[in-house]
Amino acid sequence: MKTLTIKQLLQKDSTLQDVKVQGWVRTRRDLKSQSFVELNDGSCRQNLQLVIDNSNPSFEKILPDLVNGAAIYAEGDLIISPAKGQKYELSVKKMELYGPSSQETYPIQKKKTSDEFLRTVAHLRARTNKYSSMLRIRSELSFAIHKYFRDNGFFYVHTPIITASDCEGAGRMFNVTTFDTSKPMEFPLTKDKTTDFSKDLFGKKTFLTVSGQLEGETMALSLGKIYTFGPTFRAENSNTYRHAAEFWMIEPEIAFYDIYDDMDLAEDFVKKITSHVREHCASDIELFSKFLDKDLPSTLSNIIDNSYERLAYTDAVSILEKENSRFEAKVSWGVDLASEHERFLTEIYFKKPVIMYNKPKNVAAFYMKLNDDGKTVRGMDLLVPRIGELIGGSERENRLDVLEKKMDDFKMNKEAYWWYLDLRRFGSVPHAGFGLGFERMMMLITGISNIRDVCCYPRVPGYAEF
Numbered sequence: 001m002k003t004l005t006i007k008q009l010l011q012k013d014s015t016l017q018d019v020k021v022q023g024w025v026r027t028r029r030d031l032k033s034q035s036f037v038e039l040n041d042g043s044c045r046q047n048l049q050l051v052i053d054n055s056n057p058s059f060e061k062i063l064p065d066l067v068n069g070a071a072i073y074a075e076g077d078l079i080i081s082p083a084k085g086q087k088y089e090l091s092v093k094k095m096e097l098y099g100p101s102s103q104e105t106y107p108i109q110k111k112k113t114s115d116e117f118l119r120t121v122a123h124l125r126a127r128t129n130k131y132s133s134m135l136r137i138r139s140e141l142s143f144a145i146h147k148y149f150r151d152n153g154f155f156y157v158h159t160p161i162i163t164a165s166d167c168e169g170a171g172r173m174f175n176v177t178t179f180d181t182s183k184p185m186e187f188p189l190t191k192d193k194t195t196d197f198s199k200d201l202f203g204k205k206t207f208l209t210v211s212g213q214l215e216g217e218t219m220a221l222s223l224g225k226i227y228t229f230g231p232t233f234r235a236e237n238s239n240t241y242r243h244a245a246e247f248w249m250i251e252p253e254i255a256f257y258d259i260y261d262d263m264d265l266a267e268d269f270v271k272k273i274t275s276h277v278r279e280h281c282a283s284d285i286e287l288f289s290k291f292l293d294k295d296l297p298s299t300l301s302n303i304i305d306n307s308y309e310r311l312a313y314t315d316a317v318s319i320l321e322k323e324n325s326r327f328e329a330k331v332s333w334g335v336d337l338a339s340e341h342e343r344f345l346t347e348i349y350f351k352k353p354v355i356m357y358n359k360p361k362n363v364a365a366f367y368m369k370l371n372d373d374g375k376t377v378r379g380m381d382l383l384v385p386r387i388g389e390l391i392g393g394s395e396r397e398n399r400l401d402v403l404e405k406k407m408d409d410f411k412m413n414k415e416a417y418w419w420y421l422d423l424r425r426f427g428s429v430p431h432a433g434f435g436l437g438f439e440r441m442m443m444l445i446t447g448i449s450n451i452r453d454v455c456c457y458p459r460v461p462g463y464a465e466f
Helices: 006-010 115-120 129-151 213-223 259-280 282-291 296-305 313-321 339-349 400-409 414-425 438-446
Strands: 016-030 034-040 048-053 071-080 088-099 206-208 225-233 246-255 309-312 354-360 376-384 388-395 431-437
Touching: 006 016, 006 048, 006 088, 016 048, 016 088, 129 225, 129 259, 129 282, 129 438, 213 225, 213 246, 213 414, 213 431, 246 259, 246 438, 259 282, 259 296, 259 354, 259 376, 259 388, 259 431, 259 438, 282 296, 282 438, 296 438, 309 313, 313 339, 313 354, 339 354, 339 376, 339 388, 376 431, 388 438, 400 414, 431 438
Parallel strands: 048 088, 309 354
Antiparallel strands: 016 034, 016 071, 034 048, 071 088, 225 246, 246 431, 354 376, 376 388, 388 431
């Protein structure tokens, strides 16, 4: 007897005899002669209805245990369902209880439950419709990302999670150490009484990575087109709906690309992966459209069907300055635009995604290529409705003297980046890349408004449960 998933069964073209299914009970409804159990196994959004003959003595003992959350398997015949809204149902011949569940204490009840509560039971929230749909989309989006890059000649590389380099230069990094933190008084000290990390496992101070970009550049200047896709960490105390301390990043780096190539790649990438998920996760997206964001279908069409506006930072400021009365943070040339400004441009002014480029050098990272005007860099941000910044990227500074001057301006220790500077000493070429926050992409595709609810186990300031 073959075990099939509910998704496989519901896709069948005809009825079947003697099939086996497994899953978790969602609901049970009892009539005089029959009981109806809604079973879900996670393979799809839809449940399979099990029809149980109450007169069968072999079901008498197990029937009371078929409550919300219980795990069972059932054998029977897949038959046409006379009920509206479902193609098939399973006429049960045999059942077994894998694991019981307490109706009184099981936290996932049929009634509507808040996201705040579900975060406290994140180990079980995947059994709700919302979070199982989210996780299926997360899986399909991951596949779409890998497929896109493979189809376009990119190589997938694995950059280190433990690093001695601060890519962003902001210092908001998690320290990695083997010293016994319960005994800080026993840390080895240098002559100037600071912690002597030369005695630590790696012989120097190390951190969890904030980005794989710098190491990715080294691979691109050998393989041509590469991408990374992995976890990154930011130790900033930011409690917004868009920020998490642990999240995943997709970072392509491409040799011989300039800023305009970079913008074209970002647009094509976002369109293609959004289109893929819309096609392959239609049922799950329908759930979010119905219960969470009725405008989600038009949002996704906006992302897929429109050409993205190319907008120089200076022109963006000219637009925004005229609207300063509506903003909490006032705009003038040289400021780093806030989320409210980005959303105004995408939702109200252009009503579609915008790629803003040529940012002021004072709000840009050290590695972004300096323009000839000496005031701006070849950085770009892809802005989308509802989210704001989805992608940040740039053409990288490939001139050794200019890069060293910028690092001096940032008061960076150039000796720690000797290997990065070597890329500019030996066969330097123009190159570019960007970073896309995977969870922000998930927020865009699902309509979920808080980053905590597109992670399996969110890591945010003050909370690292599970």
